[in-house]
Amino acid sequence: MTANRPCGVWAPAITPFRQDLSPDPERFARHAHWLLANGCSGLAAFGTNSEANSLNAGERMELLSYLVEHGVAGGRLMPGTGCCALTDSVRLTSHAVRLGCAGVLMLPPFYYKGVSDEGLFRNFAEVIERVGDARLRMYLYHIPPVARVSISIPLIERLLKRYPGTVAGLKDSSGDWNNTQAVLEAFSASGFDVFAGSEVFLLRNMRNGGVGCISATANVNPAAIHHVYENWRESNADELQDEISATRSVIQKYPMIPALKAIVARGSSDDGWATVRPPLVELTVEQQASLATDLDGHGFSMTVAGRNEESLAPEV
Amino acid sequence: MTANRPCGVWAPAITPFRQDLSPDPERFARHAHWLLANGCSGLAAFGTNSEANSLNAGERMELLSYLVEHGVAGGRLMPGTGCCALTDSVRLTSHAVRLGCAGVLMLPPFYYKGVSDEGLFRNFAEVIERVGDARLRMYLYHIPPVARVSISIPLIERLLKRYPGTVAGLKDSSGDWNNTQAVLEAFSASGFDVFAGSEVFLLRNMRNGGVGCISATANVNPAAIHHVYENWRESNADELQDEISATRSVIQKYPMIPALKAIVARGSSDDGWATVRPPLVELTVEQQASLATDLDGHGFSMTVAGRNEESLAPEV
Numbered sequence: 001m002t003a004n005r006p007c008g009v010w011a012p013a014i015t016p017f018r019q020d021l022s023p024d025p026e027r028f029a030r031h032a033h034w035l036l037a038n039g040c041s042g043l044a045a046f047g048t049n050s051e052a053n054s055l056n057a058g059e060r061m062e063l064l065s066y067l068v069e070h071g072v073a074g075g076r077l078m079p080g081t082g083c084c085a086l087t088d089s090v091r092l093t094s095h096a097v098r099l100g101c102a103g104v105l106m107l108p109p110f111y112y113k114g115v116s117d118e119g120l121f122r123n124f125a126e127v128i129e130r131v132g133d134a135r136l137r138m139y140l141y142h143i144p145p146v147a148r149v150s151i152s153i154p155l156i157e158r159l160l161k162r163y164p165g166t167v168a169g170l171k172d173s174s175g176d177w178n179n180t181q182a183v184l185e186a187f188s189a190s191g192f193d194v195f196a197g198s199e200v201f202l203l204r205n206m207r208n209g210g211v212g213c214i215s216a217t218a219n220v221n222p223a224a225i226h227h228v229y230e231n232w233r234e235s236n237a238d239e240l241q242d243e244i245s246a247t248r249s250v251i252q253k254y255p256m257i258p259a260l261k262a263i264v265a266r267g268s269s270d271d272g273w274a275t276v277r278p279p280l281v282e283l284t285v286e287q288q289a290s291l292a293t294d295l296d297g298h299g300f301s302m303t304v305a306g307r308n309e310e311s312l313a314p315e316v
Numbered sequence: 317m318t319a320n321r322p323c324g325v326w327a328p329a330i331t332p333f334r335q336d337l338s339p340d341p342e343r344f345a346r347h348a349h350w351l352l353a354n355g356c357s358g359l360a361a362f363g364t365n366s367e368a369n370s371l372n373a374g375e376r377m378e379l380l381s382y383l384v385e386h387g388v389a390g391g392r393l394m395p396g397t398g399c400c401a402l403t404d405s406v407r408l409t410s411h412a413v414r415l416g417c418a419g420v421l422m423l424p425p426f427y428y429k430g431v432s433d434e435g436l437f438r439n440f441a442e443v444i445e446r447v448g449d450a451r452l453r454m455y456l457y458h459i460p461p462v463a464r465v466s467i468s469i470p471l472i473e474r475l476l477k478r479y480p481g482t483v484a485g486l487k488d489s490s491g492d493w494n495n496t497q498a499v500l501e502a503f504s505a506s507g508f509d510v511f512a513g514s515e516v517f518l519l520r521n522m523r524n525g526g527v528g529c530i531s532a533t534a535n536v537n538p539a540a541i542h543h544v545y546e547n548w549r550e551s552n553a554d555e556l557q558d559e560i561s562a563t564r565s566v567i568q569k570y571p572m573i574p575a576l577k578a579i580v581a582r583g584s585s586d587d588g589w590a591t592v593r594p595p596l597v598e599l600t601v602e603q604q605a606s607l608a609t610d611l612d613g614h615g616f617s618m619t620v621a622g623r624n625e626e627s628l629a630p631e632v
Contacts, residue, residue: 021402059401085369085370085375086370110427111463278439278442279438279439280435
């Protein structure tokens, strides 16, 4: 990890929608500040768990600008900017760089399957060349269970060789520790920053040269996850890790994004948070009740998870 | 099939790019007119083979408007308008309806995998409600090998019940004849129009109540495919079908989209056609030569395939 580069716990901040399914910038900014006050080092806005691909480019840029205009420093932001269309990726990435974002999290173009590393290299290279800004820090986003397009180790190697400094790291959401370990072994010593895609792998990632995690559940449990990050060298680190893994295992019995929104809705006494955009569907009343029971049984609530829960509640 | 509704052979028209990867409307319109003069009943512009998802919404609308402004009747157009973001799908679909397009070909939102029929229903329903135009004819686009999100028979049933008339048909690119047959058996008698996603299934589709095909290779072999469509009730129909299937089998030994572009480049003596956008990669020189040899050996060329090949060549 290089000084001043993103590290620690970053949340793929969930995106609130109004009843008419339009994005809600006020709730978004409120959640962003709550996350930053409660253990997140930064926000990977417009990740998978942000329903980013359910937003168009204009909506994403408006929300990002709103955050910066409302007190979120660019250095705390690593927005997702990788789209199927090269021209959208360039537009979003340029916008993020202009706003002073610490980095961008780049999905590969994910419509065509079975594409070659050559084609993916050209995609990322075109984005870098067209953005043409030395401030760009690109974090590759490897999430084969969803994108169904992978970022291979030879591809990373080629990109790093051609664009050292600009190609800055990777988020590994493969769910496969062996892959994370292989990436760490290949590149972490040279300053390529690897984020685990789930806090379940946070301790292992830190012990093997990684820099933190970007995890869905950081939306609701940031303080405890940050506590593992801060104490990964301590003797009780495994125990702390077990606790956050257990919390995640309760949440992930439910569809992740609707569950996160239901938890934030409950924790902030703001039902508006529960809304998702199609093709996702919010939790049923039964699922909400069951999730609440499960989390209560586990001793978890947003109030406990956050040191500063008040800023999450809507202003009256 | 209802009178004046799309039927026959429709081409997912390939999209030409300039060397700088920007879309080339002039070449696009030239190809469109060549297709319509050589056996295509219409154009499913912005399909998978059009690299539609490698274009952003603005680029797609500009190209579509250009076609209409340059003599392609709206009734000959069924553009792809289904995107991951609801707001993009609504925008593109509204634009297509305003231009008088015969229909739109709707991909499901394809980023999230394992989504429910309820979520997909809501997506399509929102598009229909928001476009709010009785002229809309929506053709569902089932292409699980690429989208990795399916359009199930119960989903079609529910959409047809809620939006009869508007939900007009389906393109089945599953490559699974059993699925096409099941859709035909369930819905074709009620006026739901099924297009095979490959000319390989054209004859079977016609014999079972379908209305035609929307096929990649209609970009290069439209006249012969149209000949099967016109003669499907004739005694030599199986023989004609075997011929177009054989031509397709030669082409699909190569990556389909780059191969189609290489064939059009060769047939029009216009190398500019070969360009693809990342993540696709054009054929290598060796692949181009091998494809040419294979097609020559098969007795195929764009000149033979087209009755009116001159309109494909660039104007000097």
